[in-house]
Amino acid sequence: MLIMKQKINIFWMRRDLRLEDNHALARALSSGLPVRILFIFDDQILGKLDDKSDRRVTFIIERLKHLNHQLSGYNSGIDIRKGNSKEVFKKVFDEFDVEGLYLNRDYEPYAEERDTTIRDLCLESGISFQSYKDHLIFENGEILKNDGSPYTVFTPFAKKWKSALSESHFQNFNSEKLLNNLDRFNVDASSADLYSLTGFNKTEIVNPVPVIPDIETLTAYADTRDLPWRDSTTRLGHHLRFGTVSIRKVASLATKNSDVFLGELIWREFFSHILAHYPHVENSAFKKQYDLIPWRNDQRELERWKNGTTGFPLVDAGMRELTATGFMHNRVRMITAGFLIKDLLIDWRIGEAWFAKHLLDYELASNNGNWQWAAGTGCDAAPYFRVFNPITQQERFDPEFRYIKQWVPEFGTTKYPAPMTDHKLARLRAIDVYKSVLK
Numbered sequence: 001m002l003i004m005k006q007k008i009n010i011f012w013m014r015r016d017l018r019l020e021d022n023h024a025l026a027r028a029l030s031s032g033l034p035v036r037i038l039f040i041f042d043d044q045i046l047g048k049l050d051d052k053s054d055r056r057v058t059f060i061i062e063r064l065k066h067l068n069h070q071l072s073g074y075n076s077g078i079d080i081r082k083g084n085s086k087e088v089f090k091k092v093f094d095e096f097d098v099e100g101l102y103l104n105r106d107y108e109p110y111a112e113e114r115d116t117t118i119r120d121l122c123l124e125s126g127i128s129f130q131s132y133k134d135h136l137i138f139e140n141g142e143i144l145k146n147d148g149s150p151y152t153v154f155t156p157f158a159k160k161w162k163s164a165l166s167e168s169h170f171q172n173f174n175s176e177k178l179l180n181n182l183d184r185f186n187v188d189a190s191s192a193d194l195y196s197l198t199g200f201n202k203t204e205i206v207n208p209v210p211v212i213p214d215i216e217t218l219t220a221y222a223d224t225r226d227l228p229w230r231d232s233t234t235r236l237g238h239h240l241r242f243g244t245v246s247i248r249k250v251a252s253l254a255t256k257n258s259d260v261f262l263g264e265l266i267w268r269e270f271f272s273h274i275l276a277h278y279p280h281v282e283n284s285a286f287k288k289q290y291d292l293i294p295w296r297n298d299q300r301e302l303e304r305w306k307n308g309t310t311g312f313p314l315v316d317a318g319m320r321e322l323t324a325t326g327f328m329h330n331r332v333r334m335i336t337a338g339f340l341i342k343d344l345l346i347d348w349r350i351g352e353a354w355f356a357k358h359l360l361d362y363e364l365a366s367n368n369g370n371w372q373w374a375a376g377t378g379c380d381a382a383p384y385f386r387v388f389n390p391i392t393q394q395e396r397f398d399p400e401f402r403y404i405k406q407w408v409p410e411f412g413t414t415k416y417p418a419p420m421t422d423h424k425l426a427r428l429r430a431i432d433v434y435k436s437v438l439k
Contacts, residue, residue: 004097005095005096005097006034006096006097006183007033007034007096007097007098007099008033008034008035008036008096008097008098008099008183009028009031009033009034009035009036009098009099009100009101009102010028010035010036010037010038010092010096010098010100010101010102011024011025011028011029011035011036011037011038011102011103012024012038012039012040012101012102012103012118013025013037013038013039013078014039014103014104014106014111014243015104015106015135015241015242015243016104016134016135016243017060017063017064017067017242017243017244018067018243018244018245018246019067019070019071019175019176019179020175020176020246021172021173021174021175021176021246021248021249022104022134022173022175022243022246023104023132023133023134023173023175024102024103024104024130024131024132024134025037025102025173025175026173026174026175026178027102027130027132027173028100028102028130029175029178029179029181029182030178030181031099031100031102033099033100034181034182034183034184035102035181035182035183036079036096036182036183036185037071037076037077037078037079037182038078038079038081038092039064039078039079039080039081040080040081040082040083040085040088041080041081041082041083041197041198042083042084042085042114043082043083043084044084044085044110044114045110046082046198046199046200049200050357051357052199052200052201053200053201053202053203054200054203055203055204055205055326055360056326056360056362057198057200058200058201058202058203058204058205059205059208059238059242059360060242061194061195061198061200061202062205062208063208063242063244064078064080064194065194068187071179071182071187072187074179074180074182075184075185075186076179076182076183076184076185076187077185077186077187078187079092079185080194080197082197082198085114085117085118086117086118086121089101089118089121090121093121093125093127098125098127099127099128100127100128100129100130101118101122101127101128101129101130102130102131102132103115103130103131103132104131104132104133104134104135104243105131105132105133105134105135105139106135107135107136107139107140107272107275107276107365108275108363108364108365109275109279109282109364115131119131134243134247135243135247136247136269136272137161137165137169137247137248137251137265137269138161138164138169138269139272140272140273140276140277141276142164143157143160143161143164143269143273144160145160150273150274150277150278151270151273152274152278152286152379152380153379153380154266154267154270154380155380157266157270157273158263158266158270161266161269162266165255169248169251170248170249170251170252170255171248172246172248172249205326205360206235206325206326206327206360207235207238207239207327210236210239210244210245211235212245212249212250212253213234213236213253213261215253215257217232217234218234218253218254218257218258218261219257219258220232221233221234221258221260221261222258222259222260222261225260225261225330225331226331226397227331227397227398228317228318228329228331228332228397228398228403229398229400229402229403229406233329233330234261235327236250237327237360237361238326238327238360238361240268240361241360241361241362241363247265250265251265267366267369268365268366270369271365271366271368271369271370272365272366274286274365274369274378274379275364275365275368275369278379281368281369281372281378282364282368283349285372285375285377285378286372286377286378286379286381287377287378287379287381289437289438290375290376290377290434290437291377292437293347293433293434293437294433294436294437295345295346295347296344296345296346297345297346297347297350298344298346301344301346301420301421302340302344302346302350304420305319305336305339305340305344305346305351306319306323306354307319308320308323308407308408309417310339310417310419310420310421311416311417311418311419311420312339312390312391312394312419312420312423313394313401313404313408313411313416314332314335314390314393314394314397314398314403314404315335315336315339315390316404316407316408316411317332317398317403317404317406317407317408318332318333318335318336318407319336320407320408321407322336322355322358322359323358324407325360326358326359326360326361327359327360327361328359329403331393331397332403333355333370334370334374334388335388335390335393336351337351337355337370337371337374337375338374338387338388338390339388339390341374341375341430342387342388342426342427342430343387343390343421343423343426343427343430344421344426345426345429345430345433348371348372348374348375348377349371351371352367352368352371355367355371376434384430384431384434384435384438385431385434387427387430387431389423389427390423391423
């Protein structure tokens, strides 16, 4: 007996974990066929995570359960699977009569390689492969110099970015209004054991639900963003990373209310642009001569940095906040990175990997770009002779030790260690080492 397969389109959900203003989802739902939302826990990604209590997996799982709860009102849900992406799609294509696969583009090297594999599989299977821009306002290749070459300096990139911006870039795709076009199947979001499926443990996460910053927060952003004790940043980093908020909505608000915050969004796109045009930065210095720096890489000093026991309280507070929450204030990120690189002369790639392991908002392009900025090895980076003084930084940005006392309760007692290095001498040593490879 011939069994007719259901004819559907598929929306492949990845780093776009929302139902609202989702570009590819809207396109799929407007296609005229029922749409099944598919999410794959990719074995190749999970296999690289050595902590089975990784906050990012918890964040994704809890978000998927939340979305499934929303979708239950439409008698639908997310088809959640685990495995090698290509093998999963082979099974899906065998189960259904799939006309088209819809997805939002991801620009990280592994993602592009994976998506090319799936595109080729679709081609072999006679299935349409439809990809869309959703994660960035301007994707790689849209902001270029007049001669068609890529920018390597932020300021002219940002100027060109702003001049190219129009209201059309804030288009709301209203995918949430089309959800009746989903296919119907039962998903019990409350009992779906996604932790068993993934093999990961549930852990605590901060800010699991995105909160769009109000106008007051944005207008005050320029004055308050560098004060870690104020907790006055937007806390949108991980929501932009996982697409739980629309970049179009956030950028629209920033354009109207905070040029400084808009600048932060442009830095995010600038670093994506750099990774796309100069892929060697993933593992090497943008300025290749800096790969010759003879790093000290003292393991005992590295462990003190990781554990927040350097004797420099602002550095220690930041490192402890990171391991406890998966978050670190942006000003403190610069200070902790600068301390590791310049004061201890430890390779920036080691620090980058530590942040990549712990940051809830980790994304390759921004993490790499920011670490290379701090190291002076990247494009448009801080000059090698700029060395943050962790003491004067504390005096300026946490003068009453509010942030420090929150994360380093033993500060000011005999239990708190003395500074592990003389900053003035360490600064001179770093400058000399950098000079030695730039001759």
